Amino acid sequence: MTIRKPNFEDMLAADQDLGLRLSTDDLTAFTGMMQAVAEDYAIVDALTPELPPVRYPRAPGHYPAPEDNPFNAWFVKSRVEGRAGGPLSGLRVALKDNIMLAGVPMMNGASSLRGYVPDVDATLVTRLLDAGAVIEGKAQCEYFCVSGSSHTSALGPVRNPHDETRSAGGSSSGCSALVASGLVDAAIGTDQGGSVRIPAAYAGFVGMKPTFGLVPYTGVMPVEMTLDHAGVMSGDVATNARVLQAIAGMDGLDPRQQDLPTDRAYGADLLAGAKGLRIAVVPEGFGWANSETGVDQAVRAAAARLDELGARVDERPIPLHRKGHAIWTPIATEGTVAQMEGLNYGSNWKGLYVTSLMRAQSDWRDHAADFPDDVKSVLLAAHYFRGQYRGQTYAKAQNLVRRLKAAYLAVLADYDMLLMPTVPLKAPKLPAVDCGPAEWVGRALEMNANTAPFNATGLPALSIPCGRADGLPVGMMLIGRDHAEAMLYRAAAAYEAAFDWKTL
Incomplete structure (x- = not known):
């Protein structure tokens, strides 16, 4: 310019x-x-800034026709082959469409970003390709990644493979349908309030939200920089661990990353079994106002099965968990809008600024009338509460996160992991396009009471299918201390090996 x-x-x-x-x-x-x-x-x-090099050839791809796009899950199909002989050689991977793949369109579920083409690969993309994965394309996601359901994308709803009238979960909705249907082996989603784990629970697969900062967010369109996590979605635990192994670690470009361990071996204990593991069932994760009896029962039954496998399973209350979602809410509400107003990057941080995205997003206010009701609700809430309290509630919530994390860690001092339902309900029906704002927004935000607190605290959390309710998948969430991913994988692998959730 x-x-x-x-x-x-x-x-x-x-x-x-x-x-x-x-x-x-x-x-x-x-x-x-x-x-x-x-x-x-x-x-x-x-001056010319230094951008990460784009090393693997690719074409812009194509927009698949409806008959070639089951569940409306794909945004763009563009096959990019990674290094031959790597540890992920031949693994088919989808990318959520807020992850930059240079030269391939990206719209983050939003009509206001139509036509944007990134000029960089996200760090995690380069790492996948270096490890030999094959990127099959970009998967649909929800409008600006605000919804936890799968009905808000500008390109229409993503449908759950188990029942196409139901939500596939969001905001990593296309990834959800592609993994659950077996059209890809794994997908990379992002998670600010549960957007990897909610789909895993609704559609029946493994979803890992790792420790905050473990996977570099460089080259991924941010939502709220203190909540942003990139995570792994896969059909089984071993694949999940392999992919996390490939994409985790410092990249020198993401200030979210600090003091990461270097001795990572996420799949090392997958055959160790559950014997000797100490698991705390958190009663406050059950019995929410919208909890379904079948979901709570399935997760408690899964906890009992882990006990049968030799784990020590006790119930340990964490009363503050009931306020965790409330603590998350001002951070997500005001922080998301502040991020939008800062053209996705804001200032006062030393990361990679993708200026092409900033240009593409600069006129978002001109399109605000076209936003779906869930995005409008966030804009209205942030405008009111920031105007009334000048960011003080956001700041107080950030201060309270330390107390919330300490409450979880107090129990984790005596246990290896916490256990609770991933979400309180099974996959709900997709709302009608012409439903009113209350139903639209309610369906988008109704499910993350258990997931959101672990975005605020940054603790790793994994959802694994543990059974069914009325024939639909139920997710069990395991939460550990910072960088306890290997322990969570061990417990999940033991459950997966002993029980077929589809028959429970």
């Missing part, structure tokens, strides 16, 4: 906006001062 130097009229408009009450002489003086600032901006504009 060309940097235009500000003139007197620009300074006058700024003065009126800021309420500085400058005199004409002062405005003239400041206009002169701005010329030197503009020259520095022009120098920066003329």
